[in-house]
Amino acid sequence: MIRSSLGMTTQNPGFEHQPVIGRTSITSPAVMRPLEKLNEGKAYVDKIKPFNFMVTCHVKPFGHPPGVDAERFHLIAPYEIDSREWLKNTWTDQYSGKDYKITTFGPHGDRRTARVKTYGDVLTEYAVHPESKCADARGKACGKQTFGLLQRRHVRIEQIKYVGKESNSLEEVETGLIHSAENVYTEYPDPRRDEWTTKIVPALRQ
Known part of the structure; x- marks a missing residue:
């Protein structure tokens, strides 16, 4: 991004089409519940347990399956470090318990597939992300097109809760x-x- 801002040539990182996958823990019954069906028929040692790690992905805007509530839709799956398996695996909606696949191509998903963010999507968004905590050289709030040396904004407390x-x-x-x-x-x-x-x-x- 720095090279691009300076007008210099840039190269793609090589993993820009990979889905953005995060690691988190099973910290509550609400998170564990939709994964319990994956434990059926397994020995205890092979089961997913509380406080185990799992993987999570991030759906692209307008990438949710039609008809779902975007605020109550989040895909999780058993922990997997092999990036080749992420697009092949079945993912479970934490809220409904329904299974979905993920894709990194196209502008949106379909009834059984969610279009998730790639590292390329994140880099593109970051380049134009307004830094709300900072001001531009003239002291005004940063916007998507702000560039150059930033400074801290003045803060005024409106309300205490x-x-x-x-x-x-x-x-x-x-x-x-x-x-x-x-x-x-x-x-x-x-x-x-x-x-x-x-x-x-x-x-x-x-």
Whole structure:
């Protein structure tokens, strides 16, 4: 990406068509449940167990099978390090327990196949990803076309919210097992920090 920005010639890394596969752990019954069918008829030593590793992939925008809820669709599979097997294997939706295949070609999936992200997709997205934590040379928020030396943005606190320790599940958000951080928060409203009290009433008094 640096060479491209400088107008220099670039070469493909050679693995740009490989699916982006992540490793995560089976840390809850909700994750273990859809994998239990894979244990049927197996000896204990060969079974998938809690806290074992598993692999997960990331569906490309508009790559979900038709009719599924993108916020409640995430594919997982038994741990496999051989990249040649990833596209051959059957993947299980963590939420519905249904089986799907994955592909890295075409703009979208079909009823039984999900179009997943490749390393090439990730590199392309990263090159135009707006860095929300930074500002450009003029102090304005970064956008997709921002380039050059960045600087830190000024931060102004708008509101303070108390959340429970359920926010520990944010690790699962980062790995993609949960697609929305809002789903793991338990908020405890403080009447003293209500927007009506802290913003609207002071504005009306002016």
